[in-house]
Amino acid sequence: MxxxxxxxxxxxxxxxxxxxxxxxxxxxxxxxxxxxxxxxxxxxxxxxxxxxxxxxxxxxxxxxxxxxxxxxxxxxxxxxxxxxxxxxxxxxxxxxxxxxxxxxxYSQERIKYPMKRVGERGENKWERISWDEAIATITEKWKGYIDEFGGQSILVSTGSSGARFTVSGASRLENILQFTNVEMCADWAVYHGLHRVYGNPATGIMTAPGNEPFEEDIFNAKTVFMWGNNLSETYVQRWRYLMEAQKQGAKIISIDPNETTVSAHADEWYALRPGSDPALILSMVQVIIEEDLHDVAYLKRDTVGPFLVREDTKEFLRMSDLGVAPTEGPVNPQTRKPTIIDPPVVWDAAANKEMSSAESTDPALEGSWTVAGIKVTTAYSLMVESVQEYKPETVADIVELSSEDIRRLARLATEGPVSHMFGLGLQAYDNGLQFGSGLGLLLAVTGMVGKPGAGVQATAFMGMRNAQFLFPTGTFTTTIPVLHLPEVMETGMFKGKKYPPFKSLYIRGSAFVGGRPDKNKLIAEIIDKLEFIVCLDVAFTDSALYADIVLPAAHYYEVEDVYGSPLSYHMQHAPKIVEPAFEAKPDLQVAKLLAEGLGVGKYFEGDDESWLRAQLDFPALKAQGITLDALREKKDMRYIPAGVAYKDGKYYTPTGKVEFYCEKPRPRVDLGLDLDVAPERLPRFFPPHEAWPETETMKKYPLILIPEHSRGRFHTGGFDGVWLNEIERGPIVRMNIEDAKARGIEDGDDVEVFNDRGSGVARVVLDAGKRPGMLQYPKGLQGRQYKAGDLASLCSLHMDPFAVNSSFSDTCVEVRKWDGGSK
Structure with a gap:
């Protein structure tokens, strides 16, 4: 063809x-x-x-x-x-x-057949080819790169092109050949902050210290804080439960710069300055302590508050510092080495002397002493001292709320049980990690964890990856964050060592182009420098537009699959509903074809069903009777016990306590950088990198552009929903009426939103509920759906080195009427 x-x-x-x-x-x-x-x-x-x-x-x-x-x-x-x-x-x-x-x-955007590029990248000219030709072309190229440069020369941008759990089959191939995995750096900052304080029971998964199921526990809450969360748009399934809880007496507090459906239905709405949430939280903590509203029992029992911190090293004083040799504990299942037990030291109030935290029954929460010639202070006292700079009178101008409002919010946060829900817009600023660690501190000070109706209602963990299946040869991919990738490509160095040159990119169901910040830079500094790009997906995305070979993936209606739902705490079975349309193939079958062509087919014997059984065959699931046969019969099986989480002192931190004081702050992804950890030990506020008054960028581009989730799309998933896109009527940008008037812009005008990184044309929707100085656009459309440009090109690749997360909302722009110029 x-x-x-x-x-x-x-x-x-x-x-x-x-x-x-x-x-x-x-x-x-x-x-x-x-x-x-x-x-x-x-x-x-x-x-x-x-x-x-x-x-x-x-x-x-x-x-x-x-x-x-x-x-x-x-x-x-x-x-x-x-x-x-x-x-x-x-x-x-x-x-x-x-x-x-x-x-x-069955959209016209569906990828039907394997195709190869016949024009320039991005020109959208293709020739249909057979699967045999596609696989032969790909594997011949890859074998050459592997022989000359090693498997690390092949980048993989990993998403899900259709299947969910079965996508592990492709990961198996990438681990065997030791490809380089491109980490997408999205939606992690707040979670990393929470993990600092409460730990993470499942590495690599977004978790939060809340209870489940949400549909039951939300009715136990007396107060619900909605931090930048427009639940009625993003998770409409949960919205009705929140409204029902409100009818039954729960008080909803909306903290959001913009008027939303949630703020309209809330009992109280506070419109703070965007990007200032960490300062507000720390001010609330200061008030709670000042007014003696903190939970002393929880702080003494469950947190590191009583632990003594050395003045010289800023780390915990441990029994080994006092001459007591550490002992060996249980074997760590990951390192397969014994854990080292070296308890922190506390000041026992009853004995009036230092004592092992494992033995003390009455540790002092506040105070400073000299122990064995070492000056020490409790972690709690250091925290109290640190929040004094965030008194409401000082913070009021930062957050643009009155000091009375801040004090009221602090008191409401103690009227428990209190549940907190945050939107992912909060992680999209340079200081998003600080919101997460600050929220963790607020939970610790108020003791709002481990009881019905309290905690953070967010995502559950999915501890169900079969390591034997994923790593059959004991080899692994190397992970490089997409935000750091341009630097690695330019320098040829990663973590201080020479790294193989990148020759190919395999985009597997991932919005590599269009779903990341600074699209133009990613194309110029990554895409244009690669020799060979392959894209496997269901629909023709911007990523496919820049590929050399495009492969049609099966939709998840077209393959039997199982999935551990992060919001329902169940393993779920999905039968194959229909046969794959056109020439689409499931992820696992594509991985098998590639493996055979690359000479590692012996690791991919069997079929989809046998692979599903293999991935489910490990102790954590078998102990609960979760097998493929059981799932086929029952459809849904709970894999995490129902009830209150993070209770009975069970936390997933190095000390086993709530670590609002972080002894050894680590970045979310180790990039081998020499980082100053001192400012990271306690939550703090620092302004966003770009979208903040008086930055040089904001002087030039005075409007803040933030993305929002659409009812019709999940990130870029759903860009091909024709009728839903008609309801939205194309790319839009919501704008404050006064901002528009000042620029001679009227409702319905096509405008160009621009900064030094790029531009995008969208139709203006005037909205009195939008905060002055802010623009908001529904994310997820592909570049070719714009009349010109692409709003995704406007965001920066700048990152906080501890969060290693995309700051989508930390973006400054200007707006003008579009002159109708070509794309």
Missing amino acids: SGTKSPHAGLTRRSFLKTTGAVAGAAAVAGGALPAMQALAADSGASAADAGEKVMPGRCFFGGCFSCNYNVTVRDGRAVKVSPDPDALFGRRPCLKGYSLPQRM
Whole structure:
């Protein structure tokens, strides 16, 4: 099929409506029948044996979401409609993203066949090829690179092109060949801050010290703080539970720069300055301590508050400093070496002397002493001293709230049980980590952890990766954050050592281009410098646009899979609902083809079912009776016990205590940098890097641009939802009315949003609820969906070296009417 100019030519909305007789509109998306796209069905792979209609159990596998249970109607071998399952265990009401999945499966954006580029990168000119040719081309290139430069010369941007749990098969291949994994650096800063304080039971997974299930525990809360969280848009399935909890007496406190649906329904709304949340939290802690509202018992029992900190090293005084030799503890399952037990020292109030923290029953929370000639102070006293600079009268101008408001918020934070929910906008500033560690401190001071209705309602951990399956040869990928990758490519050095040159990039279901900050720089400094790029995905994304070979991946309706839902605490089974459309293949089958071509096929014997069984075959799941057969029968099986988490002093920190004082701060990702850890031991506030008054950038570009989640998309997943995009009516940017008036901009105008990094054209929606000086746009569209430019190009690659996280909202821009220039 030489000469094909587009990977998705042929079907328009007009021809679709004419063919199917469907009626366009939101009602059809929100639960009405979605007729099969007959114009695409002819070559979708459906056969006469598929004729008829049946209803299958389905679910969404959007990462970080509910994985809602629902029914999928299959007609003539094609998924045509999603409808609620009244008997589902949870998530009985899919959101718009879920309802629109059948339409997206057969969208004109669907990648149907393997293709190779025939024009320049980004030119969108392609030629259809066979799977045999595609695999042969890829493996021949990769074998050459591996032989000459080693497996590390091949970059992998890892996402999920369709399957969820089964994607581990591709990771197995990458570990065997020791590819370089590009870490995406998104949504981690707040979690890393929380992990500093409360630890992380599952490395590499976003966790928070809250209870579950949310749908039950939220009704135990007396007060719910919503930190920059517009739940009604981002997680509509949870929104109804929050509203019901409010009806039953829970008080909702919204802290958000902008007016949102949540703030409109909240009992109280506080519109603080964007990026100032850490300062507000630390001021609240100062008030709580000043007004004697802190939980002394919790601080003494569960935190490092009583631990003595050496004045010279700023680390905990330990029994070995007093001449008591450390002992060996249980073997660490990861290092396979005994743990070293060397207890911190406290000042025992009853005995009036220093004592091992493991033995003291009455440790002093405050004070300074000299022990064995070493000057020491309790961690709690150091924390109290540190928050004195955040008194409400000082912080009021920073956060743009009155000192009375700050004091009221502090008191509300003690009216427990208190639950906190944060939006990921808070992690999108340079100081996002400090919000996480500050929130951890607030929880510690108020004792709002380990009791019903208290803690952080966020994501659960998924401790269910089979190491034997993932690492059969004992070799691993090397991880380099995407924010650091341009520097590694320029210098050829990583962690102070020479690193092999990068020759190829395998984009596996990842928004590498378009989903990251500073798109133009990533293209110029990474994409343009690579010899060979492969993209495996379901839909034709911006990443595919820059590939040399594009492979069609199966949608998760087209493969049997299991998934550990992070918001439902269940392992969930998803049957294959339909056969893969067109020439799409599941991730595992693609990994097998690549492995055979690369000479490591012996590690990929078997089929999808046998691989699923292998990945589920490890002690943590077997002990709970979780097997593929059991999941097929029960659909959902809980893998974490229900109830209150982080209780009975069980924390996942080095000391086993709540570490609001961090003895040895570490970056989220080790980049081999020489970092100053002193400012990181206690939570602090520092202004955002760019989006803050008086920065040089903001003097030039006075508006702050922040992304928001859309009801119709999960990050870039859903850009191909035609009807949902029509509801939004193209790329938009929400703008304060007065800001628009000052620039001669009217509602509905096309405007160019720009800074030194790039520009993007969007339609203005005037919104009195938007804070002056701020612009907000729904994220997730592809660059070609803009009339010109791309708003994703405006964000910076700057990072805090401890958070190693993208600061999407730390972005300054200006706006002008668009002159209609070409893209």
